[in-house]
Amino acid sequence: MNTTITSKHFELTDSIKDYIYKLSDSLEKYSLDIISNRVVISYQDKKGKEKKKRIFEIDLTINVAKSNTIVISQKDKDLYAACDLAFSRMHKILRRYHDKINNKHATPSEEIISADILRDEALSLKEDEIVPMDLDLHKPLDIDEALERLKSSSQQFFVFNDKDLKMRVIYKRIDGKYGLY
Incomplete structure (x- = not known):
């Protein structure tokens, strides 16, 4: 991993550089393909009401292969x-x-x-079977009938055509009431 350390508005000491190199070496434990690591340290004096405040800002940028660049400011x-x-x-x-x-x-x-083998065995034992069903979706329903069907089922919503042949949706709300679109 290529580590670059730069500073703005102050001079880096060897102890700070060694500390940052030690911290950046600890990032290799994740076995990610880290291409480069850039640390920019800046120093600012901020004047407040009472006294000056020294603030250090660290901008940490890491380039990981096959991923986006990660940037952190602290x-x-x-x-x-x-x-x-x-x-x-x-x-x-x-x-x-x-x-x-x-x-x-x-x-x-x-x-x-093992799940795939069990599924394949179950499918090979089962024969194709067509079960005829009577569909009543095309029949218009009253809103009260649709509400009764929704109450009798465990579904969250029910889609139906009303008497004006408009498609409507009746649904269960969180507060226990029913809504209608």
């Missing part, structure tokens, strides 16, 4: 605290991306294969 009074916060946020993002790629919550392949 401000703090203490330079080391700003570095820690920025890198902890980056760890969180990279951990989520690593988990997404590796899909830790997927079902094991043996379960998928």
Whole structure:
């Protein structure tokens, strides 16, 4: 991983550089193909009502192969605290991306294969059968009839044609009442 550290408005010491290199090396534990890492540290004096405030801003940019560039900005009074916060946020993002790629919550392949075998066996035993049904969707319904059908079923909504042959939808609302479109 190529790490570049730059500073604006102040000079970097070796201890700060070593600290940032140590933090950026810790990002490699996620086994992602990190191409480059750029850290820009800027320093500002902000004048307030009572006294001057020193603020350090860390801009952390990481390029990961086959992914978007990740950019994090962090401000703090203490330079080391700003570095820690920025890198902890980056760890969180990279951990989520690593988990997404590796899909830790997927079902094991043996379960998928056994489920496919059981489904194929069930389909081979079943014969194709056509069951005739009487469709009454084309018949116009009264709103009261549609409401009774919805109440008697476990569905959330019911689509029907009313007496004026307009398509209507009656649905169950969260508050227990019924709505009509």
